[in-house]
Amino acid sequence: MQDLLDNAVTAGVAxxxxxxxxxxxxxxxxxxxxTAVAxxxxxxxLGxxxxxxxxxxxxYDLASVTKVVSALTLLALVGEGVLDLDGPVGAHLPSFRGGPRSSITLRHLLTHTSGLPGTWDGWRTMPAHPGRDALLADILSLPLVTTPGTAFAYSCVGFTVAMALAEDATGQPWPELVAAKMLDPLAxxxxxxxxxxxxxxxxxxxATELQVVPVCGSVRGMVRGEVHDETAWALGGAVANAGLFGTASAVLALGTVLRDxxxxxxxxxLAVELWQDQLRRIIGSHSGPGFGHGLGLRIGxxxxxxAHGRTARGHNGFAGTSLLMDRDxxxxxxxxxxxxxPSREHNAMAGFRSALADAVFAAAPDERA
Structure with missing residues (x-):
């Protein structure tokens, strides 16, 4: 494993x-x-x-691996009866009342089948210091790109909406909810x-990227110890689509608990549904390897x-992170x-992740044998 990491670093993957x-x-x-800061x-x-x-x-900035913890937090609220997995989010969010948006549910948001756009570019155009409420209102007003429940399209916006849903239903800020419902129990x-x-x-x-494009009017410079994702940073850093940091051992703890x-x-x-492929049920088509999705977990x-990850679950992150779990x-x-x-031009992570996974699967027993 050391050779795999050394070779990837030498090749400039990260x-x-x-x-x-x-x-x-x-x-x-x-x-x-x-080198963590180069x-x-x-x-x-640097010298x-x-x-x-x-x-x-x-x-490390976990980027979208955060979504795994976010999904668990939301499911914990479902388990408590605070949220309804299949009820309309418009019950709490007024901008989702009326028209096709009224049919969007938390299940849609967690499986990227809500029809909402993938990203929000308002951080490029919104004025400096508009306040979190104004930014969130702009995100919640984004128009649909497809009819809810008809197609899979990966959406960070969907997770932001799910966060707003949880905050409205509980009256608590998102980071407090995540800590109380998931981080503390997990630890x-x-x-x-x-x-x-x-x-x-x-x-x-x-450290992550040298960001020179203004985010809501502010140039960030070299980012370290703050979330890399622009939307997450604009909203205060602690959101559902990104924002968590941790060590590799901390993420392993999360993965082993979910696996076992x-x-x-x-x-x-809900733990069963978390792991199950939801797409056949929602969009009515075969998902298959490479296209499955549970309640917050990517599948296969x-x-x-x-190569042996057909039944694996997990999530990857834009900044160069990943968590993979396979029960079989x-x-x-x-x-x-x-x-x-210092820039997002490095783009060979898929091969690196795959090579590491292949090496681990090669050393693992097949529980189905």
Whole structure:
């Protein structure tokens, strides 16, 4: 595994990488390679004495791996009867009352079948310091691109809407909900998860991108210890589509709990649905390898889950992160990188993730045999 990481860093896939895996209850790693901070505030390469090497406890921006924790938080609220998985979100959000939007449910949002657009570009055009409420209102007013429940289209906007739904239903800010409903219970089950946070120690973090395009009027510069995603940052950093940080061991803790006893986090019936492919039920077509989706978990995306990942679940993240879980083989694979440091031009992560997954599957027993 060390060779895989070293070779990827040498090839320029990412400046740094940390990986840890679990095979049938036996952990291997974390193993680190490369430089967590390789470029200075202006994007110029740092000298050898100024660089910060990656190590087992380096904290990474998890990017869309955050969605796994967000989905669990929302399902916990469903289990408590606060939210309805199949009720209209318009019951809480006025902008979703009337027209096709009135049929959108939390299940649609968690499976990317809501018909909402993938991203929100308002961070490019909104004035400086408009306030979170104004930004969120703009996101909640976005028009549909397809009829709800008819097609799969990956949507960060959908998770933002789900966050707004939860905040309205509970009257609590999103980071408080995530901590109370998921992060604290998860850490109680596995103390390694304690580093999962929306507010990391900057000095412990790998750096991400040099951002020179204004976000709501502000130029961010070299990003470190703050969420890379522009929408998440504009909304305060702690949102449902991105914003969590953590070590590889913390993400492994999440993955092993979901693989082995997800019902410890959400009611058993919802834990089953979390894992099951929802798309045939919702859009009425065969999903198949590479196209499946549970309630917040991507399914069988072999381009990054590997040749043997047809039954794998998990999520990847734009900044260069991924969590893969496979119950048939008893594996969990965590790979954290800062591939967007200092720019997002590095774009060879799928092959890197796949090679690591292939190596882990090769070492794992097949529980179906």
């Amino acid at each position: 400046p740094s990488a940390v990986a840890v895996v679990d095979i049938a209850g036996r952990s291997i790693g974390p193993i680190a390679a490369g 470029f200075g505030p202006d994007g110029s390469p 050898a004495e100024e660089r910060v090497p990656a190590h087992a406890e380096t904290v 109680a089950l596995d103390p390694r998860a304690a580093s999962l946070t929306f507010s990391p120690d900057r000095s412990a973090c790998a 006893h997800a019902q410890a986090l959400v009611p058993e019936a 995306q072999q381009e990054w889950m590997g 083989h008893g594996v969990v694979v965590v790979l954290l990188t800062n591939r967007v440091h």
